[in-house]
Amino acid sequence: MSNIKVLEQDEFLKKISSQEIEEDSQKVEYWDIVWAQFKKNKLAMFGLYSILAIVLIAIYAPFISLNKPIYVVCNGEWDFPLFASLFDQNFFQNGVDLFFNLQIFLLPLFLLLIFVKVFVMMDPFFRFFPKFLAIYFGLSIVGFLLIYQGGHQVPYKDWTEIIQKKRMNGQIVDVLMPFNIYSYRQPNVNPGMNPAPPNSKQILGTDTEGRDVFARMIYGTRISLTIGLIAVSMYISIGIVLGALAGFFGGVTDIVISRLIEIMLCFPTFFLILTLLAMVNTRSIFYVMIIIGFTRWPEVARLVRAEFFKLKSMDYVQAAIALGFTKGRIIFGHVLPNALGPVIVTAVFGVASSILIESSLSFLGLGDASAPSWGEILSQGRAQFKLWLILTPGLAIFFMVSIFNLVGEGLQDAMDPKQRR
């Protein structure tokens, strides 16, 4: 008798646990549906693949364009100048470059871990991915800070000259150079004229200071991506917190925060950014990001606030309130996950518009002069009236902005239940 009872209990437990699993997997299901919808949209998929490609280009930029050989073999001695210079702050002066150079090593690890998780351990992708991404970014930022603080500096060596000398001395040198043999800061690469039109050596020509445009374009992806990522994550976080507080608590909190939102929305954003930027004496890409991040949050806050107002009157939230759940649990466990969809869409569109804002600022000459920004090349093109300095960066900005807009729109459609068949 007792045995049967135990068995029944076991089955009962199993039933419960299987139910739990089902419930658990239902949480993920929403994003699976969104992904399934998203996959049907060919343009959006094209956008997504392009973003991935651009990320890869940005990270592996040194292998595409740098004036240092990947390896040099001379008298059986191997040397790797490219790898040696990756964290050299005398060569890569910009923090953005150091950050992306770090990714050269971190990204393969990350991808390997994801591969193992998905194909070996068979975990559902959307359940672990956000956590993974957060850990990954945390790690890279810590690593970046360590490298940045380390301040590793090596005197500059002109490798093309060194190799030439060695060859002149009759030594046999085996060299593998990157695809394009210029770095983005190297001036006067074309002995003829500045700016030089596209030719067999500089495939996209050179700019007014004689720097190779192709190299600047490749490294420009880093600037654009960083701007998009940091500025947007800054203003999305500020917007979510303030909007959630205002929308959920209402009353005085709402009055104060909506007043703040209203005040911030009254400033013409672009002009405000322009003013703030002109006030900062040092032209740095980080100021641009921070200024964009601090000026564009009201849109997000307003969106989240409206979403919270809408969701607050829903039965399930009222039920949660009636059940006496803590406010934090209701806000972050019940309301925010449902309000997050539109925010993610805004974030993706925000990346596009932040890139646009940064390139307009560089175009107007208020960007970071040392950073290889696409807008800056375009402004040279406008001043010099040279087509190769106009078309390349212009089309690149257009491409970058449209792929993010495509993905944003694809997401928007995929999340819209009305368009689901």
Added chain:
Amino acid sequence: MQQYIIKRILMMIPTLFAITVIVFGILQMAPGKPGGGLETDSESANKQEGMAGHLIFKRQFHLDKPVFFNFRFWLNDDDIIQLLDEKYDKTKKYTRAQKNVATETIEDYGNDILPNFHRILERSDDKELKIRILSSFSANAARTLIHRFGEKLSEEERFINRETERENRRVAKFSYSPTMSSAEFDKLNFQVIDYLRSIEDRWNYSLLQKMYKCFFDTRFSYYFYNLLHFDFGISMVDKQPVLPKIMEKVGYSILLSVGSIILAYLLAVPIGIYSAVNPKTLLDKAITVGLFMLYSLPTFFVGTVLLFYFSEGSEYYKWFPTGGFKSIDSDNMTSLQQLKDISIHMILPLVCLTYVSLASISRYARTGLLDVIHSDYIKTARAKGLGEWVVVFKHAVRNGLIPILTLLGSVLPAVVSGSVVIEVIFNIPGIGLESFNAVITRDYNMVMGIQLISAVLTLLGLLVSDILYSIVDPRIQYE
């Protein structure tokens, strides 16, 4: 409704005040001197003449006052001694920048530093310190005249000014020179202490006076006081009044943005309706993709390319001028020719401004209509057997186009700042170019003026779009 509008307008006042405080604060925090580009200590500032000019400039814009709160009735003697030490430093203990800052700070304190001087002169036995104070004294004791830079003065004010000037002349004699003998120095010292004693009660402030000085003897309150009289100050670059300058420039921008908005709505609404009514057709897809591309095209790129191919400077089609609002010789033309001249100048900028708003408005129109067209009441209308035309235009469009009304509210602020890039590219002397130049030259009053005016316009725009909302959608009611 009227009550609602009045309430909204009243609510604008604190918002505007907050905006004024924020922008003012931002501009005052900015490093560097206004009007003078980026350099902080230029050559001319070191010369005597430049110094005097700079002082007048500072007094004129109240730049010698603290920004928001004035606590200068509480100056500390030790701080003053430290500042004097930095100012008259001969041992190279301090950097040049520190020395300049100290000099400027003592200069800015003006009359407010005199009680401290008085106390130090009476109590201290340090001769070096006394020499330092006496050499700064005449500059600091000089008092400013009332409305020195204004025009109209009442009889009473003129009298006060005469008195002040007489006193200033007396003060100017109290100047220390290194060639003075010890007796002369002592005499000067006594004279100065005597003078300071005679005017001692000037800084025996009552609490009320202190409060007044704290809140109202500041840069911000002087600016705000003028603002209440619709006086936005004068441009720090060319010394012209800001408001007339803005008003003069705003016309060009209004022409541009209103023109482009009208064009955009005229084109966008039909496009939006067409693609919403015939979704998933080939033409709809083409329109969607095309608009999408337009939406992502950066204006400055399009503007530059258009200039490259179609302007007079190009090697291809010299159809349009390279920029500006009208030709140089347009004053000699007949009005019809002038109209033609201006429209030819406006075509390229209008194209650039229109395509962006066209893309976004028609996308809004399409999504707005699509939302509505699947709703039940449209199905009911169709089920009733109404014609497609009636269903779309009478039932769907009215509700479906509500979202694009909000966009109309954004037209007003766009007048002021929406077209900075376009105006810079095409060199149109509108408010966008003006604001860009003001930002570059750090013309604080101009920047303030433009920001405030555009803030007012934004608030009005929001109000207008809310009112439009309630007119179009009777469900929305404001109480």
